Amino acid sequence: MSIIETALQKKLSFKIDYGEELEEQxxxxxxxxxxxxVIAEQFPHRWLAxxxxxxxxxxxxxxxxxxxxxxxxxxxxxSIELLxxxxxxxxxxQIADRRYRWINQLVNSTVQRPLDDKRAFTDRFDQIVTxxxxxxxxxxxxxxxxxxxTADVSAPxxxxxxxxxxxPIGNMIVAILNTLxxxxxxxxxxxxxGIVAGVGGVLVFVPVLTFxxxxxxxxxxxxxxxxxxxxxxxxxxxxxxxxxxxxxxLVGFGCTVxxxxxxxxxxxxxxxxxxxxxxxxxSCGARLPVYILFSAIFFPRYAGTAVFSMYLLGILTxxxxxxxxxxxVFKNKEQxxxxxxxxPYRAPNVKTVWLYIKERVGTFLKNAWTIIMATSIVLxxxxxxxxxxxxSFAETDVDHSVFATVNRVVAPILKPxxxxxxxxxxxxxTGFLAKEVVVSTMAQIYxxxxxxxxxxxxxxxxxxxxxxFTFWGATVDTLKSLxxxxxxxxxxxxxxxxxxxxxxxxxxxxxxxxxxxGVFAGLAFMVFVLIYTxxxxxxxxxxQELGTKWMWVSMVGQLVLAxxxxxxxxxxxxxxxx
Amino acid sequence: MNPLLIALAGNPNSGxxxxxxxxxxxxxxxxxxxxxxxxxxxxxxxxxxxxxxxVDLPGIYSMSAFSPxxxxxxxxxxxxxxxxxxxxxxxxxxxxxxYLAVQVLEMNVPVVxxxxxxxxxxxxxIQIEREGLSQALSVxxxxxxxxxxxxxxxxxxxxxxxxxxxxx
Numbered sequence: 001m002s003i004i005e006t007a008l009q010k011k012l013s014f015k016i017d018y019g020e021e022l023e024e025q026x027x028x029x030x031x032x033x034x035x036x037x038v039i040a041e042q043f044p045h046r047w048l049a050x051x052x053x054x055x056x057x058x059x060x061x062x063x064x065x066x067x068x069x070x071x072x073x074x075x076x077x078x079s080i081e082l083l084x085x086x087x088x089x090x091x092x093x094q095i096a097d098r099r100y101r102w103i104n105q106l107v108n109s110t111v112q113r114p115l116d117d118k119r120a121f122t123d124r125f126d127q128i129v130t131x132x133x134x135x136x137x138x139x140x141x142x143x144x145x146x147x148x149x150t151a152d153v154s155a156p157x158x159x160x161x162x163x164x165x166x167x168p169i170g171n172m173i174v175a176i177l178n179t180l181x182x183x184x185x186x187x188x189x190x191x192x193x194g195i196v197a198g199v200g201g202v203l204v205f206v207p208v209l210t211f212x213x214x215x216x217x218x219x220x221x222x223x224x225x226x227x228x229x230x231x232x233x234x235x236x237x238x239x240x241x242x243x244x245x246x247x248x249x250l251v252g253f254g255c256t257v258x259x260x261x262x263x264x265x266x267x268x269x270x271x272x273x274x275x276x277x278x279x280x281x282x283s284c285g286a287r288l289p290v291y292i293l294f295s296a297i298f299f300p301r302y303a304g305t306a307v308f309s310m311y312l313l314g315i316l317t318x319x320x321x322x323x324x325x326x327x328x329v330f331k332n333k334e335q336x337x338x339x340x341x342x343x344p345y346r347a348p349n350v351k352t353v354w355l356y357i358k359e360r361v362g363t364f365l366k367n368a369w370t371i372i373m374a375t376s377i378v379l380x381x382x383x384x385x386x387x388x389x390x391x392s393f394a395e396t397d398v399d400h401s402v403f404a405t406v407n408r409v410v411a412p413i414l415k416p417x418x419x420x421x422x423x424x425x426x427x428x429x430t431g432f433l434a435k436e437v438v439v440s441t442m443a444q445i446y447x448x449x450x451x452x453x454x455x456x457x458x459x460x461x462x463x464x465x466x467x468x469f470t471f472w473g474a475t476v477d478t479l480k481s482l483x484x485x486x487x488x489x490x491x492x493x494x495x496x497x498x499x500x501x502x503x504x505x506x507x508x509x510x511x512x513x514x515x516x517x518g519v520f521a522g523l524a525f526m527v528f529v530l531i532y533t534x535x536x537x538x539x540x541x542x543x544q545e546l547g548t549k550w551m552w553v554s555m556v557g558q559l560v561l562a563x564x565x566x567x568x569x570x571x572x573x574x575x576x577x578x
Numbered sequence: 579m580n581p582l583l584i585a586l587a588g589n590p591n592s593g594x595x596x597x598x599x600x601x602x603x604x605x606x607x608x609x610x611x612x613x614x615x616x617x618x619x620x621x622x623x624x625x626x627x628x629x630x631x632x633v634d635l636p637g638i639y640s641m642s643a644f645s646p647x648x649x650x651x652x653x654x655x656x657x658x659x660x661x662x663x664x665x666x667x668x669x670x671x672x673x674x675x676x677y678l679a680v681q682v683l684e685m686n687v688p689v690v691x692x693x694x695x696x697x698x699x700x701x702x703x704i705q706i707e708r709e710g711l712s713q714a715l716s717v718x719x720x721x722x723x724x725x726x727x728x729x730x731x732x733x734x735x736x737x738x739x740x741x742x743x744x745x746x
Contacts, residue, residue: 047685058643102680107676110710111706
């Protein structure tokens with residue numbers, strides 16, 4: 001052997017000391033490898049020995065295709081069993097740990113850095129929030145705070161927007177229509193009962209969404225979301241889902257459409273389809289207005305908790321369904337790991353957070369002006385056209401409208417669920433266009449008297465003044481409500497909000513259709529909205545990502561499941577507490 | 579003489595792509611790894627009488643089989659036996675990046691380390707003894723700032739020097 005060759009050999013024989021027990025097995029395996037020429041020629045010996053001890057699937061598959069590969073794996077298996085009996089499971093983690101120890105020593109002796117408080121803080125904080133047992137409860141507590149905060153903080157602003165739309169803006173519209181000589185005409189009805197009631201009913205929820213997205217953006221930008229994904233990865237693994245599935249699910253809390261597109265990060269087709277089927281159960285932002293409205297009606301004192309439990313139910317449904325599907329339709333197979341970088345914690349960046357909110361609330365507003373405006377007008381028409389000659393156009397009682405007549409056909413299907421009235425079935429059908437339309441439809445159906453058509457405008461400047469004044473009042477109310485989130489009522493004031501006409505009307509209607517069990521019917525309705533088919537746009541995204549067949553499976557499945565779960569809630573509730 | 583085959587390995591966000599661009603300039607071609615939708619970039623250039631072909635491996639954190647990217651990277655090293663693997667390290671996140679470097683070294687291939695984003699590390703007052711690192715790993719460790727094309731010349735020199743030693 002020449003001098004250079006020896007030097008090269010030495011240069012290339014980089015070794016990490018894996019400790020006596022591991023080294024013994026590694027050396028034995030290296031000898032075994034050397035005796036198998038076909039394998040010895042292809043792989044670096046020591047590296048292959050380590051991979052064998054790590055039980056690397058890809059290497060095992062490659063070896064099986066080679067001469068003497070199977071016998072080598074068998075030998076390695078003996079070494080692994082021996083090591084596991086002494087050192088416990090997770091040999092690959094032990095090997096990784098040794099590597100890191102070696103690296104830490106090297107870095108300690110060659111790198112000097114200023115005391116990094118930020119990193120130290122991150123590490124200490126991560127020890128808690130990614131803790132083996134504490135991590136998951138902490139994640140759910142954080143999520144609960146987010147929804148509680150969203151509901152409580154935004155409540156005064158919801159009232160404010162509601163007040164602005166039905167007050168100053170409504171007055172101005174009415175005043176303009178009146179000066180144009182359209183008082184009490186069908187045009188006036190279109191604006192007041194159609195557009196203001198429909199679009200206005202949805203715009204009311206802009207504050208909720210703004211605060212929800214604010215909270216999610218802050219969690220993401222501070223770096224906590226990555227921890228959430230990391231913590232949930234273990235749960236996902238247990239229920240047979242890929243770690244990467246969690247990211248689309250998280251996205252799904254914002255909107256189901258991008259959630260479908262983000263399933264693309266999953267390599268394996270089965271994983272991708274399974275994740276795609278479960279993504280709609282992550283409650284999207286558009287469903288929130290329905291929960292808020294119904295919680296305020298049926299659970300006024302526990303509204304935040306009621307909303308949160310919808311989110312939780314969605315998650316649990318996805319978990320349950322995931323387990324079942326994995327054991328039946330999507331049986332398999334090896335799983336690959338989630339690799340995610342946990343960035344150091346940092347203060348949220350105002351610009352990033354702003355862009356996050358702007359993009360999502362912007363979509364919501366765009367929907368309000370397009371889809372919801374259009375459905376409001378069509379719905380107004382359907383509500384205005386009388387059937388059986390009862391009343392005339394735009395004069396008829398909504399009970400005798402085309403919309404009511406058509407939806408009465410569907411309503412009996414929903415009767416066992418407690419909301420077998422045409423108003424509920426109609427809202428659910430229009431809700432297919434976009435989930436927030438459920439609310440705008442109800443606003444149109446139930447309240448034909450949002451605005452006093454004879455109201456005189458108090459003059460433009462005075463109206464603007466009132467808008468600003470009430471906004472200030474809402475902000476004060478919000479600040480007052482903050483301590484309530486942790487259960488402290490500093491201001492000792494009854495915070496229960498006055499039920500609006502709409503809320504009273506819905507309560508009465510559900511109470512009637514359920515035979516006096518309105519609360520369970522309301523809860524069943526919330527569950528139905530959570531589970532049933534998301535909006536048209538989401539279905540289109542689903543078809544694009546999963547194919548037409550799975551789109552249909554998913555749509556029909558969701559309808560059936562929604563019916564069954566709402567049935568269970570209503571009948572179960574009646575049986576247990578009725 | 580056959581061209582030198584160089585593989586470029588490194589973590590995502592270690593500045594690997596910037597370094598690849600800085601070294602190869604405009605002479606690159608982009609394709610896919612066989613049977614995968616993961617992009618494969620190659621570039622060619624000459625230096626001190628060597629024809630050098632450089633292949634950009636997918637950005638990875640480890641040489642296990644947790645992702646198709648990792649399998650592609652290690653299959654390339656095992657099967658194509660590149661003459662040298664440049665391992666790019668983010669100097670400001672040395673531990674995590676060394677985890678990959680150590681595993682490349684374990685594959686018994688000649689390695690040259692590019693201690694990249696050194697300006698950021700220096701700005702954070704992180705002082706790295708390159709000599710010490712180089713001795714402990716027994717490979718050249720070159721200071722680079724790929725975005726500003728600093729140290730790329732030194733890196734290519736180190737590649738050729740290492741090639742001269744190993745191919746003698």
